Amino acid sequence: MEIIEVSPRDGLQNEAVLVSTEDKITLIERSIAAGLRRIEATSFVHPKRVPQMADAEAVMAGVPRRADVSYIGLVLNRRGFDRAIAAGVDEVNCVVVASETFSQRNQGMSVADSVRTVRDLADDARAAGVALSVTIATAFGCPFEGEVPEATVVDLARQVGEFGVDEIALADTIGVGVPTQVARLVAGVGAVAPGVRLRCHFHNTRNTGYANAVAALDAGVTVLDASTGGIGGCPFAPAATGNIATEDLVYLLDRSGVESGVDLRQLIETADWLSGVLGSTVPGQLARAGVFPG
Amino acid sequence: MEIIEVSPRDGLQNEAVLVSTEDKITLIERSIAAGLRRIEATSFVHPKRVPQMADAEAVMAGVPRRADVSYIGLVLNRRGFDRAIAAGVDEVNCVVVASETFSQRNQGMSVADSVRTVRDLADDARAAGVALSVTIATAFGCPFEGEVPEATVVDLARQVGEFGVDEIALADTIGVGVPTQVARLVAGVGAVAPGVRLRCHFHNTRNTGYANAVAALDAGVTVLDASTGGIGGCPFAPAATGNIATEDLVYLLDRSGVESGVDLRQLIETADWLSGVLGSTVPGQLARAGVFPG
Numbered sequence: 363m364e365i366i367e368v369s370p371r372d373g374l375q376n377e378a379v380l381v382s383t384e385d386k387i388t389l390i391e392r393s394i395a396a397g398l399r400r401i402e403a404t405s406f407v408h409p410k411r412v413p414q415m416a417d418a419e420a421v422m423a424g425v426p427r428r429a430d431v432s433y434i435g436l437v438l439n440r441r442g443f444d445r446a447i448a449a450g451v452d453e454v455n456c457v458v459v460a461s462e463t464f465s466q467r468n469q470g471m472s473v474a475d476s477v478r479t480v481r482d483l484a485d486d487a488r489a490a491g492v493a494l495s496v497t498i499a500t501a502f503g504c505p506f507e508g509e510v511p512e513a514t515v516v517d518l519a520r521q522v523g524e525f526g527v528d529e530i531a532l533a534d535t536i537g538v539g540v541p542t543q544v545a546r547l548v549a550g551v552g553a554v555a556p557g558v559r560l561r562c563h564f565h566n567t568r569n570t571g572y573a574n575a576v577a578a579l580d581a582g583v584t585v586l587d588a589s590t591g592g593i594g595g596c597p598f599a600p601a602a603t604g605n606i607a608t609e610d611l612v613y614l615l616d617r618s619g620v621e622s623g624v625d626l627r628q629l630i631e632t633a634d635w636l637s638g639v640l641g642s643t644v645p646g647q648l649a650r651a652g653v654f655p656g
Numbered sequence: 657m658e659i660i661e662v663s664p665r666d667g668l669q670n671e672a673v674l675v676s677t678e679d680k681i682t683l684i685e686r687s688i689a690a691g692l693r694r695i696e697a698t699s700f701v702h703p704k705r706v707p708q709m710a711d712a713e714a715v716m717a718g719v720p721r722r723a724d725v726s727y728i729g730l731v732l733n734r735r736g737f738d739r740a741i742a743a744g745v746d747e748v749n750c751v752v753v754a755s756e757t758f759s760q761r762n763q764g765m766s767v768a769d770s771v772r773t774v775r776d777l778a779d780d781a782r783a784a785g786v787a788l789s790v791t792i793a794t795a796f797g798c799p800f801e802g803e804v805p806e807a808t809v810v811d812l813a814r815q816v817g818e819f820g821v822d823e824i825a826l827a828d829t830i831g832v833g834v835p836t837q838v839a840r841l842v843a844g845v846g847a848v849a850p851g852v853r854l855r856c857h858f859h860n861t862r863n864t865g866y867a868n869a870v871a872a873l874d875a876g877v878t879v880l881d882a883s884t885g886g887i888g889g890c891p892f893a894p895a896a897t898g899n900i901a902t903e904d905l906v907y908l909l910d911r912s913g914v915e916s917g918v919d920l921r922q923l924i925e926t927a928d929w930l931s932g933v934l935g936s937t938v939p940g941q942l943a944r945a946g947v948f949p950g
Contacts, residue, residue: 508949538948540911541870567945569860569904573867576835601945610863617834651861651895654832655802 376595396628405436422449461504484525495529502539523555537567541577548581561585591644607646670889690922699730716743755798778819789823796833817849831861835871842875855879885938901940
């Protein structure tokens with residue numbers, strides 16, 4: 363199981379405390395030291411919309427460059443893409459939303475326009491030699507529209523899959539999904555985008571995040587997003603709370619005999635350090651409960 | 657799926673705030689109103705050991721009597737059993753522990769002595785016309801001894817199964833279990849105690865509780881313990897935290913199409929009320945996150 367560490371971007375973007383560029387770089391360095399190899403480092407969006415990510419270029423300028431580490435930059439449009447490439451990201455992550463209302467609120471465009479954006483950027487990414495992944499947001503439910511038809515999600519996956527993207531991520535943006543839904547969506551998307559690697563992104567807002575992670579694993583998904591400390595949320599989704607915590611996920615994987623290559627004790631130290639940086643206890647539970655067996 | 661509401665006993669026993677008998681009865685009445693039909697109402701243990709349960713008789717004297725509601729009293733020995741019968745419980749729940757150190761700390765006797773106690777009480781329960789269930793504590797790990805061999809748990813289940821008990825509960829007392837362990841233990845116990853109904857009891861201490869509940873369901877278990885608000889813990893286990901929350905479990909079951917007969921919105925109201933009684937926010941997440949779709 364490959365874990366993408368999203369704390370520097372999805373984790374921090376909703377935090378009230380403005381975290382320094384230096385601390386963001388330390389977070390990334392600590393993640394690499396713990397064994398994480400794909401890191402969602404930042405997003406290239408408008409600083410007025412997401413002030414926490416205003417230092418995207420500075421973060422990318424300060425992170426260690428290693429052949430075995432891939433930095434992902436989130437972009438929503440051409441301008442963000444150009445900034446990400448200039449900043450030297452290894453991968454670009456675009457977003458299409460499975461519900462119109464959230465698409466307008468999150469990225470200020472219709473779903474159809476965001477699909478066209480992905481189509482254009484897929485060509486540009488190939489030309490620039492960077493990998494492109496696409497997150498399908500609100501794939502398990504929308505905070506404004508409620509239920510999202512699974513056929514809508516599957517159809518979006520089919521469309522972006524045809525653009526030759528490297529990876530599709532199914533995101534439970536507001537943490538409403540359940541394992542049976544994961545199994546159905548993964549099977550449905552796998553059927554229409556057979557050549558594309560599948561990844562899942564879960565929030566634990568209603569305590570289903572880890573059960574969903576297990577369901578994804580059981581359904582054959584090999585890439586999961588997680589955020590050290592379980593921090594996170596979306597500024598444009600009401601009551602959204604944290605991603606699944608990397609340390610809690612690694613505990614579950616370790617004791618299930620699933621290799622992730624990540625060191626649990628170092629993650630716990632980082633979660634503790636992060637609590638200090640943010641001035642509040644992080645939601646991840648391993649730091650408080652302790653490793654078992656000790 | 658049948659849910660046993662354990663908040664009045666396992667939920668409250670570790671709370672620092674001494675809850676009034678009246679509030680305990682209200683909690684039970686609210687649980688029944690929400691559709692719960694088996695309720696772990698109290699324990700008949702020494703009041704010096706567990707002060708929160710000192711009013712066991714008064715609680716049982718005050719709860720509504722209905723033909724469709726079954727009250728469970730936890731007992732650790734003959735004296736507790738006699739008190740429970742005199743108080744009019746419908747079911748008695750005994751405990752055997754799968755590790756010697758925890759057995760001594762939790763109930764002041766060896767594992768072998770606790771097995772003998774169950775053997776004697778099984779005869780007495782039949783004579784008294786009450787159902788008897790047996791919880792195997794620390795089945796997924798011990799806070800003092802670490803790993804608990806699965807063969808030990810299975811052998812305990814075989815022994816108590818032969819006494820003709822009605823139900824065996826596999827308890828992850830300190831919240832260390834993972835879904836693969838659930839699948840193995842449920843299969844192992846099912847093989848040696850084929851006539852006995854299986855039940856699981858999970859704590860969410862390391863964020864694996866709900867994934868374990870799904871694993872139990874997938875393995876054919878039809879009875880789960882849960883505690884409204886996700887309150888709970890064991891006074892004799894260091895760093896033990898809450899049971900899985902009834903409302904979060906029912907959310908997961910509802911959206912998975914699994915019938916429990918329990919009303920989610922009433923559970924959430926009870927979780928809110930319980931936060932008020934305890935003077936602190938309960939760990940269950942549905943009360944904060946809200947039902948989806950709203």
